[in-house]
Each structure stands twice: as C-alpha cells, then as structure tokens.
Amino acid sequence: MPEAAAPRAGTHTISLTIDGAQRSVTIDPWTTLLDLLRGPLGKTGTKKGCDHGQCGACTVLIDGKRINSCLTLAVLKDGAEITTIEGLATGDDLHPMQEAFIEHDAFQCGYCTPGQICSAVGLVNEGHAHSRHEIRELMSGNICRCGAYTNIVDAVQSVLGENQKAPTP
Amino acid sequence: MMRFSYSRPQTVAQAAASLVADPSAQIIAGGTNLVDLMKYDVTRPGTVIDINGLDLRDIRVDGEGTLQLGALATNADTAYHPEVQSGWPLLSSAMLAAASPQLRNAATNGGNILQRTRCYYFYDPSTPCNKRRPGSGCGALHGVNRIHAILGESANCIAVHPSDMAVALAALDAVVTVEGPAGERQIPFDDFHRLPGDRPDLDNTMERGEIVTAISVPANGFGSHHTYLKLRDRQSYAFALVSVAAAIRLEGETIAELRVALGGVAHKPWRRKDVEAEFIGRPANRPTFEAFAQALMEGATGHGHNDFKLDLAPRAIVRALEQAHAGTPQNQAVKVVF
Numbered sequence: 221m222p223e224a225a226a227p228r229a230g231t232h233t234i235s236l237t238i239d240g241a242q243r244s245v246t247i248d249p250w251t252t253l254l255d256l257l258r259g260p261l262g263k264t265g266t267k268k269g270c271d272h273g274q275c276g277a278c279t280v281l282i283d284g285k286r287i288n289s290c291l292t293l294a295v296l297k298d299g300a301e302i303t304t305i306e307g308l309a310t311g312d313d314l315h316p317m318q319e320a321f322i323e324h325d326a327f328q329c330g331y332c333t334p335g336q337i338c339s340a341v342g343l344v345n346e347g348h349a350h351s352r353h354e355i356r357e358l359m360s361g362n363i364c365r366c367g368a369y370t371n372i373v374d375a376v377q378s379v380l381g382e383n384q385k386a387p388t389p
Numbered sequence: 390m391m392r393f394s395y396s397r398p399q400t401v402a403q404a405a406a407s408l409v410a411d412p413s414a415q416i417i418a419g420g421t422n423l424v425d426l427m428k429y430d431v432t433r434p435g436t437v438i439d440i441n442g443l444d445l446r447d448i449r450v451d452g453e454g455t456l457q458l459g460a461l462a463t464n465a466d467t468a469y470h471p472e473v474q475s476g477w478p479l480l481s482s483a484m485l486a487a488a489s490p491q492l493r494n495a496a497t498n499g500g501n502i503l504q505r506t507r508c509y510y511f512y513d514p515s516t517p518c519n520k521r522r523p524g525s526g527c528g529a530l531h532g533v534n535r536i537h538a539i540l541g542e543s544a545n546c547i548a549v550h551p552s553d554m555a556v557a558l559a560a561l562d563a564v565v566t567v568e569g570p571a572g573e574r575q576i577p578f579d580d581f582h583r584l585p586g587d588r589p590d591l592d593n594t595m596e597r598g599e600i601v602t603a604i605s606v607p608a609n610g611f612g613s614h615h616t617y618l619k620l621r622d623r624q625s626y627a628f629a630l631v632s633v634a635a636a637i638r639l640e641g642e643t644i645a646e647l648r649v650a651l652g653g654v655a656h657k658p659w660r661r662k663d664v665e666a667e668f669i670g671r672p673a674n675r676p677t678f679e680a681f682a683q684a685l686m687e688g689a690t691g692h693g694h695n696d697f698k699l700d701l702a703p704r705a706i707v708r709a710l711e712q713a714h715a716g717t718p719q720n721q722a723v724k725v726v727f
Contacts, residue, residue, distance in 0.1 A: 230394055249395035249437065252424065272425050279491055285465070287495045291421045295395055296439055339491065346490070348469065357722040360625035361489025 234298035238263065239307025247294050254278045254289040257304060265305040265334050269363075276362030279335035279342070280304050286342030288361075305334035308341065317341050320375040328366035336362045340376045352377060390427050397439040401600055404440050405569045409598040411436050416600060418461055419495040421488075422504045430514050431505075431521055445499075445602055450476070454608030460499030460601045464554065465490070467498055477610035478718065479636055483557035483617040486721045489626045499601035502555050502565070502581070505592065506548035506656075507628055509533065519545045520589040527589075535694035536630065539702065540686075541655040546589030547692060550582060550657050551628050557617060559650035559658035560634040563606045569599030582657030589656070611636035611648070616712035616719050619652070620705055624724040629653035631702045633709035637673065644673050649685060649710070654702055661685055673714050675707065682706035 235244040238261065245260055254271070257263040257280070266289060269277030273291040280289045281303040308315035317340050320326070327333040339362045349355045355376050356369075364372065398404040408414050413435030417423050426432040445461040448470050456477055458467055467473055468484035488496065510516045510528030517526035529537050529547050537547040555578075563578040582593050595601075615636040621627040632652035638645045647668050651659040664684045671677045682703035691699050708726065712719055717727060 232395060248392070250390045250392055250427075252390075272428065273421060273489075273492060276489065276491060285494045286491050288421070288491045291424045291492075292495060293395075293417070293420060293424060293437075296417065296420060296441055342494075343490065346465075351722070353722045357625055358490050361491045 232295050232298075234295060236294075236297060236299070237301040239302070239304055245294075249293060249295045251294045252290055253280070253292045253294045253297055253302075256294040257289060257302075263304050263306055266338075267331055267334055269332065269335070274363070275332070275335075276339055277332050277335040279338040279362065281338055281342055281345075284342070284345045286339050286346075286361075303338070303341075305338055308337065315341065317344070317375070317379050320378045321372070324371045324375040324378065325368075326371040326375040327364075327368050332362060332364045332366075336364065336372055340372075340379070343376065344379060349376075349380060355380070390424075391430065391433050393427075393434050394436045395439065396436060397442050399442050401440075401443060401445075401568050401602060404438055404443065404600055405598045407436070407438050408600070409570055412597075414438055416440055418497040418500045419463065421492050421496045422500060426505060426512075429512055431512060440600065448473070456480075456606040456608075456610070458498050458604045458606070460603055461497050463494055464488070464496045464498065464501055465493040468493065476608075476612060477561065477606055479611055479615040479617055479634055480554070480557045480561060480606065482615075482718060482721055483553045483619075483632075483634055486617055486619045486632070487553035498554070498604055501552055502558070502604070503593070503601065504552055507551045508537065508548040511548060520548060520585075520592075523588075523590045530692065533694055534692045535697075536628070536653070537692060537695050538655050539689045539691055539695060539698045540651075540659050541584045541657070542690075543585045543587065543589070545587055546585035546656065548585070548589065548656060549653055550592070550655070552658075553617070553619065553629065553632060553652060555582070556632055556650045556652035556658045557634045558604065558606065559660050560636055560648040561606050561610065562648075563604055565601055566603040566605065567595055567599040568602045569596055571596070573602070578658075579660060579662075585656045592656075609638075611638065611713075613716050614639060614713045616709050616717075617721075618705055618709040618712065618719045618726070619721075620701060631698055631705045633705050634658075635706070635709040635713040637710065637713045639673055639714070642673050644668055644671050644677070647681070649681070649706060651685070651702065651706070654689075654698060659685075661687075675711065678707045678710040678714075679703075681710065 233246045267277040269275035273288040278289040415434035445459040447459040510518045516528040565576045619632040634650045636648040647665045
C-alpha cells in the first residue's frame with residue numbers, strides 16, 4: 221500500500237456528516253460546499269443552477285435549516301450535519317415531501333426539484349408557513365423555469381396539512 | 390474563484406490583529422455576499438478570516454430593555470426571535486422582506502449591514518466603478534441607472550445601500566458596537582454608513598481592523614404604529630426600488646414622535662431628524678404626511694432611468710405613514726398594499 225500523500229500546503233481537513241454518513245475530506249479553502257458535494261463526494265443530486273444564490277437549485281439542509289450550498293465555503297462548515305436530496309428517503313421509502321411532489325405533479329424538467337424539495341422540507345422544519353400566501357413567500361428562494369409553482373405549493377401544502385386554500389392573488 | 394488563504398481566529402482580538410497585519414484580508418461570516426463577490430472577481434482577498442468561531446450569536450433584551458443583537462446571529466434567528474417580533478416588529482418585518490429564506494438562514498446581522506451595493510457597474514469588473522476601483526469613473530451616472538440613488542449622491546457614485554434591515558435600524562436609532570486594535574466603541578446608526586462624496590470605496594466609518602460585534606436597538610420599538618413598505622420589481626426576493634420604515638407615536642390624533650427612514654434611494658438609509666422634528670405636534674392626517682414626504686424629498690434628483698423614484702418615493706412615504714398611523718403594518722407574505 222502506498223502511503224497517503226500529505227495534504228498540500230494551504231489545504232484544510234474537515235469532517236462532515238452528510239446524509240447520515242461521517243466524511244473526512246481535505247479541501248482547498250475556496251471550495252464551495254456545492255462543489256465539494258458534487259465533485260469529491262459524488263453527491264450530484266444537488267444541482268448547480270446560477271451558482272450565485274439566486275435560483276435555489278443548490279439548496280441543502282444544514283442542521284435542519286436550508287441554505288444555498290453555492291454561497292458557502294465548505295471549510296466554514298467543519299463539523300456540520302448536512303442533508304441533501306439523496307438523504308431524505310429511508311431505503312426505498314420516499315420522504316413525504318418527495319411523495320407529495322410526485323402526487324401533485326410538482327415538476328416538469330426536474331432540474332430545480334432537488335432544491336425545491338430540500339427547501340420545502342426546510343420550510344416545514346422552520347415552522348413559519350401557515351397559509352398558502354406564506355408558503356409562496358417562503359418558497360421564493362427557489363426558481364422553477366418550467367413554472368410548476370402552483371403544483372409545488374399544492375405539494376407543500378399537503379405535507380403541512382393545511383386545507384385553507386386561500387385564493388391566490 | 391481566485392485563491393486565498395484561510396484562518397479561523399478564536400477571539401475578536403486575534404481577528405482584528407489578522408486584519409491589521411494583512412491589508413488584503415477580509416472577514417467572512419455567513420458568506421452570502423463575500424462568496425458571491427469573489428465569484429464575480431469584484432473582490433480579491435488574499436486571506437479570508439472566518440469569524441464563525443467567535444461567541445457573538447446572542448439575541449437578548451438587557452436590563453434597560455435594549456435589544457442586543459450579536460453580530461453573528463443569523464437574520465432568520467433575529468427576525469423570528471419572539472422578543473424581536475413582539476418588541477421590535479418593524480425590525481422583524483423589514484428583515485423578513487429581505488432576500489430569501491435560504492439567505493436569511495445563512496446571513497448574519499453584522500454581514501447584513503456590511504453588505505456591498507448591488508449596482509450593476511460595481512458588480513461588473515469590465516466597467517468603470519469608483520467604489521470597486523477608485524478613480525476609474527462611474528458607469529452608472531450616464532449608464533443604466535434605474536435602481537440608483539436620488540438623494541445624497543455625488544458625481545463619483547450614485548449607488549444605493551441594499552439592506553432592508555439597515556433601514557429599520559436607522560429608523561429605530563440603533564447603535565453599532567465595533568471592536569478593534571484600539572478597543573471597543575459605539576457608533577450611532579446614522580454615523581455608521583456614509584455618503585459617497587469623493588470616497589465611494591468607503592461604505593462606512595469603521596477603521597481598518599475593526600469588527601462589528603453587536604447591534605443594539607433602544608427599548609422604544611414602536612410596537613403598535615409602524616410599517617415596513619418595500620416596493621420592488623417583483624413581489625418577493627428582490628431588492629427595493631424604494632422602501633420606507635415608518636413609525637409614529639401618537640397623542641390622540643397628534644404626532645408626538647415620528648421616524649421615517651428610506652431604502653433604495655441613497656448610499657445609506659435616508660433619514661432626516663431635523664425634518665421629523667418639524668412635524669411634532671402636527672395632526673396625524675394625509676395632508677401632514679404629504680407635506681412631510683415633500684420635505685423629506687428635498688434635494689432629490691433623478692439621473693434618467695430612475696426619475697420614476699421622484700414620484701414613487703413620496704407616494705410610498707405617504708402610504709407608509711398611513712399604514713403606521715392606522716396600526717396596519719404591511720404584511721410581507723400577503724403582498725396587497727393597503
């Protein structure tokens with residue numbers, strides 16, 4: 221067995237819990253969390269859209285709260301617990317939000333969907349949405365170019381268990 | 390993204406010393422603005438100093454009833470904090486009008502007030518910008534300037550400050566605590582951000598080596614008569630074209646105290662305490678609000694594309710004062726403007 225190469229100067233070794241698995245990685249400080257996930261860690265379920273925090277395709281959950289993984293450096297997240305779209309299901313059992321997106325036909329091309337679903341799970345965790353208006357406002361960080369918004373709100377609302385279908389302005 | 394080295398100090402003093410030792414170093418907290426600016430090659434720190442290890446996340450009300458916000462508390466934790474929502478609803482509302490849930494979960498209070506302008510020319514290194522590269526000129530002055538300033542600007546810069554939180558903090562007479570090599574000092578909010586003048590590269594009055602550690606907001610949070618009215622190109626997740634933080638204290642139907650700060654119109658939240666003072670004792674009605682709006686707009690000038698703000702801003706001020714007077718603050722989820 222060849223000896224492991226010593227880390228390059230200027231790199232940093234961090235450990236993360238990603239989708240339930242402990243991972244230790246050595247990275248350059250300019251590596252974004254998104255690029256770490258999609259590159260070295262092979263978690264390509266998380267999508268790169270605008271890469272500037274404007275579209276929400278890269279949304280992941282850190283300690284249960286949603287963030288844009290493109291706008292954080294991986295090195296800042298040493299010790300964090302990260303959940304991506306790939307960690308929501310339990311074996312073959314989909315997460316209720318994933319089921320709801322299928323049930324309500326809440327996507328077309330699917331590119332924004334991992335971010336939409338992670339964001340929606342975060343929205344439920346955060347507990348601030350109680351109406352259709354609030355779902356719309358609190359999902360505003362996720363853009364869907366296909367325009368599946370109406371069905372996305374239906375899916376989120378079904379998981380929230382809200383039945384007061386207020387008229388949409 | 391360009392390369393940089395990284396350090397993670399454990400104390401404010403260490404962070405301040407690192408800033409002084411390396412003129413190219415910059416602080417990172419939530420990263421939502423700095424990482425974006427580095428990706429666009431607008432800023433090129435040689436070292437990024439990660440202050441997330443510092444103990445500055447507290448949100449509490451102290452013995453004098455002052456709200457004390459740690460610089461590293463997130464915007465979401467601040468806006469949804471029960472004490473903030475009940476005692477300082479104007480601040481909470483303004484913060485929830487800003488950005489997206491993902492950004493509010495990451496962005497910090499210190500970073501919010503230190504965020505850079507969203508001027509297109511500042512963001513595009515192929516164009517001139519006195520803020521990004523002093524002496525190179527201003528692309529916006531004779532360029533596309535519909536988002537730009539109508540008050541307090543100079544021939545060198547017509548950029549606006551993008552923060553919503555800062556507009557509410559200006560109205561609420563907040564104080565910023567900074568700590569640096571010379572120790573700790575308090576900066577009244579109106580003195581924290583600066584007008585561009587001939588140094589648009591300087592957004593604020595902090596000295597090199599100083600770090601924002603806390604923001605305090607006095608006990609009078611105007612709990613009942615307030616509003617944050619934000620007007621923008623789309624109803625969610627967009628920067629303000631014009632925003633108004635308004636608060637009134639009434640004695641009967643007479644104005645006993647009046648606070649109005651504007652966002653989206655100047656290099657800093659725009660507030661005129663001298664104008665507010667003139668309206669104490671006046672009846673709280675639409676003619677008074679219209680007269681106040683005209684007085685607050687004194688000196689406003691358009692630059693072409695942003696001429697519409699000369700009409701939009703006074704109308705927004707009147708509408709905001711009517712909302713504050715009626716005790717019907719703008720709902721940030723239901724977008725109808727009453």
